[in-house]
Amino acid sequence: xxxxxxxxxxxxxxxxxxxxxxxxxxxxxxxxxxxxxxxxxxxxxxxxxxxxxxxxxxxxxxxxxxxxxxxxxxxxxxxxxxxxxxxxxxxxxxxxxxxxxxxxxxxxxxxxxxxxxxxxxxxxxxxxxxxxxxxxxxxxxxxxxxxx
Amino acid sequence: xxxxxxxxxxxxxxxxxxxxxxxxxxxxxxxxxxxxxxxxxxxxxxxxxxxxxxxxxxxxxxxxxxxxxxxxxxxxxxxxxxxxxxxxxxxxxxxxxxxxxxxxxxxxxxxxxxxxxxxxxxxxxxxxxxxxxxxxxxxxxxxxxxxxxxxxxxxxxxxxxxxxxxxxxxxxxxxxxxxxxxxxxxxxxxxxxxxxxxxxxxxxxxxxxxxxxxxxxxxxxxxxxxxxxxxxxxxxxxxxxxxxxxxxxxxxxxxxxxxxxxxxxxxxxxxxxxxxxxxxxxxxxxxxxxxxxxxxxxxxxxxxxxxxxxxxxxxxxxxxxxxxxxxxxxxxxxxxxxxxxxxxxxxxxxxxxxxxxxxxxxxxxxxxxxxxxxxxxxxxxxxxxxxxxxxxxxxxxxxxxxxxxxxxxxxxxxxxxxxxxxxxxxxxxxxxxxxxxxxxxxxxxxxxxxxxxxxxxxxxxxxxxxxxxxxxxxxxxxxxxxxxxxxxxxxxxxxxxxxxxxxxxxxxxxxx
Numbered sequence: 001x002x003x004x005x006x007x008x009x010x011x012x013x014x015x016x017x018x019x020x021x022x023x024x025x026x027x028x029x030x031x032x033x034x035x036x037x038x039x040x041x042x043x044x045x046x047x048x049x050x051x052x053x054x055x056x057x058x059x060x061x062x063x064x065x066x067x068x069x070x071x072x073x074x075x076x077x078x079x080x081x082x083x084x085x086x087x088x089x090x091x092x093x094x095x096x097x098x099x100x101x102x103x104x105x106x107x108x109x110x111x112x113x114x115x116x117x118x119x120x121x122x123x124x125x126x127x128x129x130x131x132x133x134x135x136x137x138x139x140x141x142x143x144x145x146x147x148x
Numbered sequence: 149x150x151x152x153x154x155x156x157x158x159x160x161x162x163x164x165x166x167x168x169x170x171x172x173x174x175x176x177x178x179x180x181x182x183x184x185x186x187x188x189x190x191x192x193x194x195x196x197x198x199x200x201x202x203x204x205x206x207x208x209x210x211x212x213x214x215x216x217x218x219x220x221x222x223x224x225x226x227x228x229x230x231x232x233x234x235x236x237x238x239x240x241x242x243x244x245x246x247x248x249x250x251x252x253x254x255x256x257x258x259x260x261x262x263x264x265x266x267x268x269x270x271x272x273x274x275x276x277x278x279x280x281x282x283x284x285x286x287x288x289x290x291x292x293x294x295x296x297x298x299x300x301x302x303x304x305x306x307x308x309x310x311x312x313x314x315x316x317x318x319x320x321x322x323x324x325x326x327x328x329x330x331x332x333x334x335x336x337x338x339x340x341x342x343x344x345x346x347x348x349x350x351x352x353x354x355x356x357x358x359x360x361x362x363x364x365x366x367x368x369x370x371x372x373x374x375x376x377x378x379x380x381x382x383x384x385x386x387x388x389x390x391x392x393x394x395x396x397x398x399x400x401x402x403x404x405x406x407x408x409x410x411x412x413x414x415x416x417x418x419x420x421x422x423x424x425x426x427x428x429x430x431x432x433x434x435x436x437x438x439x440x441x442x443x444x445x446x447x448x449x450x451x452x453x454x455x456x457x458x459x460x461x462x463x464x465x466x467x468x469x470x471x472x473x474x475x476x477x478x479x480x481x482x483x484x485x486x487x488x489x490x491x492x493x494x495x496x497x498x499x500x501x502x503x504x505x506x507x508x509x510x511x512x513x514x515x516x517x518x519x520x521x522x523x524x525x526x527x528x529x530x531x532x533x534x535x536x537x538x539x540x541x542x543x544x545x546x547x548x549x550x551x552x553x554x555x556x557x558x559x560x561x562x563x564x565x566x567x568x569x570x571x572x573x574x575x576x577x578x579x580x581x582x583x584x585x586x587x588x589x590x591x592x593x594x595x596x597x598x599x600x601x602x603x604x605x606x607x608x609x610x611x612x613x614x615x616x617x618x619x620x621x622x623x624x625x626x627x628x629x630x631x632x633x634x635x636x637x638x639x640x641x642x643x644x645x646x647x648x649x650x651x652x653x654x655x656x657x658x659x660x
């Protein structure tokens with residue numbers, strides 16, 4: 001199997017043009033009350049549509065499109081790390097910021113290949129410092145969830 | 149005037165004042181260095197303490213905290229590509245790249261020299277020409293503001309990145325994101341998708357931290373795994389491929405007088421740009437730093453190196469944002485108009501002490517005002533001395549492995565974003581912007597445009613809509629008012645000069 005996947009530059013401009021079209025035809029009419037509030041969003045969305053369409057057409061006919069190359073394996077690993085971060089962000093509300101921060105630091109450092117010594121030290125030191133600075137000194141409170 | 153200046157300056161030199169200004173600089177730098185925590189927040193917290201102090205001491209301490217915070221924001225921008233304050237976003241462009249080349253101490257010190265220069269120029273202008281500049285600023289109505297913003301956007305589109313189409317797309321995306329939330333004129337919600345959290349506006353901290361810091365961490369992860377895959381393939385040892393976390397020799401990582409002298413023109417130009425933009429209420433340090441950055445890139449012989457660790461890029465951004473720190477007090481002190489949130493807090497502090505900002509301020513409270521100016525100069529110098537020596541610590545931090553730093557930065561991004569607004573929704577927004585930034589980087593769409601489009605969007609829309617209301621929809625006012633016309637003509641010249649340059653390059657290539 002090929003280790004890389006490629007994306008054509010024309011596809012990127014095509015996607016942006018679609019987004020522009022979506023804004024002009026669907027999102028702005030649905031999400032903004034008619035009248036003046038629509039003026040600038042329409043101007044910006046039309047700009048996005050015109051620029052991306054122009055580039056799409058000119059690259060398509062010139063056949064000079066560039067390719068963006070991505071390593072599948074690297075993307076898989078980065079995807080896993082982003083997934084851990086996503087879980088951390090969404091669970092902060094349920095479990096609490098400090099507990100989740102400790103778990104997140106442990107999980108990410110281990111996935112990134114760090115040893116237990118640095119993992120445990122950081123997972124305690126960082127949330128503790130944040131607690132002292134934010135909660136004790138600046139009186140800014142974090143979501144506590146069902147745990148601390 | 150000079151008697152008042154001398155009297156004001158003499159009031160500053162007491163041990164208590166010096167100590168409190170020092171405390172202000174230190175705490176401001178510390179807060180500013182944590183992404184999301186701004187010196188404005190620190191000022192709001194210590195504001196009540198200043199009620200019990202002498203007005204000069206109390207207000208100078210607040211301003212010292214602000215100045216420390218501005219530079220603190222640049223420290224995290226340089227070290228981790230995580231701007232501590234939105235104003236430091238432009239500093240991150242070349243500051244982080246220069247640090248990545250193994251020069252953390254040199255980068256911090258160059259930023260420091262730039263920041264102090266901008267600051268001092270802003271202070272001197274404030275002391276000697278505040279009244280004059282303020283009356284010039286009064287000539288800026290919605291038409292001039294709109295033209296100035298258009299000019300700034302044209303500069304960004306023509307100068308950042310390699311493709312004008314991508315720059316334009318990036319700025320348009322920023323402008324579109326800025327339309328989310330309440331309409332600036334009617335307050336009708338736009339693009340809120342039925343969510344209360346989006347009915348206000350998108351948090352600038354969530355956007356800046358997500359787009360710049362979180363996306364950079366994802367990019368570093370990508371690099372880490374790319375290196376790892378290569379190592380596995382070719383059996384190279386870890387030490388050989390992990391060179392990125394190494395600094396150059398300690399002596400080479402020192403800022404020399406020659407290097408400062410090489411950027412003296414940029415220092416001068418950016419100080420003026422920052423001071424002038426700071427004198428206009430509402431535009432602020434983010435606009436100043438990006439306009440100055442774009443202008444330096446267009447003037448520089450090394451324009452192609454901008455974004456890759458070019459010293460002039462760092463100097464331009466840092467000098468201008470610091471110059472704003474002083475000159476944004478011009479409309480406050482001369483006209484009683486606070487230019488930004490920090491100026492508004494200082495306005496509050498002055499009122500509490502019975503000092504009413506406005507045209508009569510210097511006549512009625514001359515020594516106090518000049519005392520505050522002296523405190524500002526003292527704060528700038530303290531900031532220079534303290535951070536010059538602490539830059540040695542950053543040299544040590546720079547060699548920490550990226551794998552250790554990544555989780556730390558990601559947790560701090562969340563803490564900072566939440567700390568700024570106390571809204572859990574902003575954490576999710578920050579994450580979405582992080583993913584968006586990562587993807588945009590992958591397809592080489594510059595993130596600078598998104599940030600600057602977002603920052604200038606509300607000002608542009610508000611001004612254009614005001615112009616339409618005042619002129620009954622007649623757009624000729626943009627061309628009949630001299631200041632507005634001047635900005636538009638310069639913008640047109642920038643566009644023409646860019647296309648001329650591109651054509652020349654193409655012709656040269658064809659001949660070669």
